Amino acid sequence: MMRTWPVPPDKSARAMCTVWFRPCRRSGRPTGHLILSQSSSRWLGEDGPASRGSSRTGDSCRCLALGLGNSGACRTWRSLGRVRMGRRNAVDGQTPTIRGEREPKAGDAGAEEIDADAQLDSVVPSRIRSTNPHHQPRKLTARQREAFRQMSVQSREAKLRAIQGEVEPLHEINVPKLDPYDLMPQRESNRLRALSLFSGGGGLDLGFDRAGFSHVASYEILGHAAETLKRARPNWVVNGNQDGDVTSAKWTSLSGEVDIVHGGPPCQPFSIAGRQKGADDTRDMWPELVRCIRAVKPRAFVAENVPALASKKFAPYVQSQIIDMLSYRYHIKMLMLRAEDFGVPQIRRRVVFVGFARKKDAVRFVPPAATHRWGDSQLEFTENLERCMGAREALGLPDIGFDALSPTIRSSLTGPRHTTSILNSVAAQRTFEALQIWPNGVAATREKARAYVANNGHFRLSVQDVAVLQGFPEDWPFDGATYMQLGQLGNAVPPPMGYAVASSVAAAFEA
Ligand SMILES: C[S@@+](CC[C@H](N)C(=O)[O-])C[C@H]1O[C@@H](n2cnc3c(N)ncnc32)[C@H](O)[C@@H]1O
Numbered sequence: 033m034m035r036t037w038p039v040p041p042d043k044s045a046r047a048m049c050t051v052w053f054r055p056c057r058r059s060g061r062p063t064g065h066l067i068l069s070q071s072s073s074r075w076l077g078e079d080g081p082a083s084r085g086s087s088r089t090g091d092s093c094r095c096l097a098l099g100l101g102n103s104g105a106c107r108t109w110r111s112l113g114r115v116r117m118g119r120r121n122a123v124d125g126q127t128p129t130i131r132g133e134r135e136p137k138a139g140d141a142g143a144e145e146i147d148a149d150a151q152l153d154s155v156v157p158s159r160i161r162s163t164n165p166h167h168q169p170r171k172l173t174a175r176q177r178e179a180f181r182q183m184s185v186q187s188r189e190a191k192l193r194a195i196q197g198e199v200e201p202l203h204e205i206n207v208p209k210l211d212p213y214d215l216m217p218q219r220e221s222n223r224l225r226a227l228s229l230f231s232g233g234g235g236l237d238l239g240f241d242r243a244g245f246s247h248v249a250s251y252e253i254l255g256h257a258a259e260t261l262k263r264a265r266p267n268w269v270v271n272g273n274q275d276g277d278v279t280s281a282k283w284t285s286l287s288g289e290v291d292i293v294h295g296g297p298p299c300q301p302f303s304i305a306g307r308q309k310g311a312d313d314t315r316d317m318w319p320e321l322v323r324c325i326r327a328v329k330p331r332a333f334v335a336e337n338v339p340a341l342a343s344k345k346f347a348p349y350v351q352s353q354i355i356d357m358l359s360y361r362y363h364i365k366m367l368m369l370r371a372e373d374f375g376v377p378q379i380r381r382r383v384v385f386v387g388f389a390r391k392k393d394a395v396r397f398v399p400p401a402a403t404h405r406w407g408d409s410q411l412e413f414t415e416n417l418e419r420c421m422g423a424r425e426a427l428g429l430p431d432i433g434f435d436a437l438s439p440t441i442r443s444s445l446t447g448p449r450h451t452t453s454i455l456n457s458v459a460a461q462r463t464f465e466a467l468q469i470w471p472n473g474v475a476a477t478r479e480k481a482r483a484y485v486a487n488n489g490h491f492r493l494s495v496q497d498v499a500v501l502q503g504f505p506e507d508w509p510f511d512g513a514t515y516m517q518l519g520q521l522g523n524a525v526p527p528p529m530g531y532a533v534a535s536s537v538a539a540a541f542e543a
Pocket residue numbers: 229230231232233234235236237251252253254257276277278279295296297298299317520523524525526
């Protein structure tokens with residue numbers, strides 16, 4: 033018996049491979065194929081390495097042909113025999129084939145089952161078109177997509193039942209114990225003027241504001257985020273939408289008018305959650321921040337980003353795009369900060385570059401020291417610090433004998449759907465489970481969160497709760513639909529962290 037499969041187009045080597053099949057649970061007949069490379073993983077390019085148990089040669093392997101995903105099920109796969117992969121036709125680019133033996137024929141008993149199963153297990157694109165050109169769609173099979181659709185239908189129905197008052201709430205409305213304003217007591221005006229770029233929902237802006245800086249202007253391309261700032265600070269000059277686009281801003285008129293430029297360019301080009309294309313990502317806005325600093329010539333600048341920017345991978349980028357471009361005028365320091373050190377009940381790291389035009393300011397600058405401690409591991413060094421609350425305590429939830437920092441809140445606004453989940457990873461899911469907090473379907477208000485009982489009975493978050501976990505005060509007036517508010521929250525620097533940096537920069541000027 034013979035059957036042909038298309039070979040991934042970028043493969044060139046001829047290789048002998050083993051074809052494996054997975055027996056159907058009911059009939060035991062073959063339901064799909066896995067091609068195991070004999071020599072290397074060079075030509076196998078679709079689905080990622082299969083489970084260790086299936087690899088006879090130790091080489092990596094991928095599903096082909098019938099598109100089955102790799103899973104623990106591979107352990108039950110059986111060998112069908114050896115195949116030779118076709119050579120890529122380099123001349124006319126025609127798709128080559130591989131040939132297998134002992135493949136069941138159409139018409140064989142079980143063949144329809146194979147086809148139906150194969151269709152369900154083949155990777156299909158989402159029906160929802162992404163409006164974001166940078167979105168990386170997940171590779172999901174028809175079966176997986178159907179499971180997600182069912183989940184979404186069930187959760188819509190559950191929400192409806194909750195709104196109609198058919199479900200008895202399980203939790204009282206919570207009263208948070210943490211007031212983020214307490215983490216950043218308002219300082220008197222220091223008469224220092226700040227210019228804010230990439231202001232987002234205002235995390236850094238609020239931190240600088242509370243530290244006594246005034247703002248000359250804020251620039252943010254996203255209309256809803258700019259609206260948040262306008263609502264929070266009606267007397268500020270907030271440039272939003274097209275007017276907030278830093279790529280078309282002319283900065284020279286602000287030269288000499290600004291003491292400090294601060295900003296957090298989009299982190300997606302560097303984030304480990306993305307493709308990490310750095311300078312090759314069109315969202316890389318560091319050159320724009322650098323252009324602004326060079327034109328405005330402030331006394332100092334503060335620029336933040338995800339910790340990945342400080343990794344080895346981006347060291348050449350940091351050197352050529354930031355340090356080399358600005359060190360002609362600025363003495364630059366790089367800091368790695370942790371939100372919990374400033375009382376924010378969340379695992380959140382940020383890399384911050386601080387540059388001073390005058391050497392004596394740079395010498396006087398002392399990086400912000402922790403004001404809080406989480407846990408007791410280094411108690412002897414940190415006993416004088418205040419205790420950072422865990423997520424449950426900060427939200428005012430009943431004691432369950434366990435508390436932890438909230439996992440990093442995801443920064444969203446990049447997918448095709450408008451997600452109201454703050455979940456970032458599988459590890460985060462485990463922590464939320466232990467915390468008995470439900471991180472998906474964040475509700476617009478505490479009342480709605482209480483009414484909409486989570487399937488597992490865990491505490492459902494509201495936007496206000498997520499704000500507390502991110503160090504934003506409850507009255508910060510995020511604009512837009514729930515997903516949009518969460519997006520602004522997830523993109524933000526926790527204001528108490530911004531406050532700590534702003535305060536230490538101001539102290540360097542004052543001394
Ligand atoms: C990481 S967020 C900044 C968050 C902000 N620092 C805070 O603490 O809330 C980056 C922001 O840059 C904005 N942005 C992206 N491209 C922009 C552009 N060309 N002009 C102005 N803002 C832009 C995004 O909309 C996003 O809100």
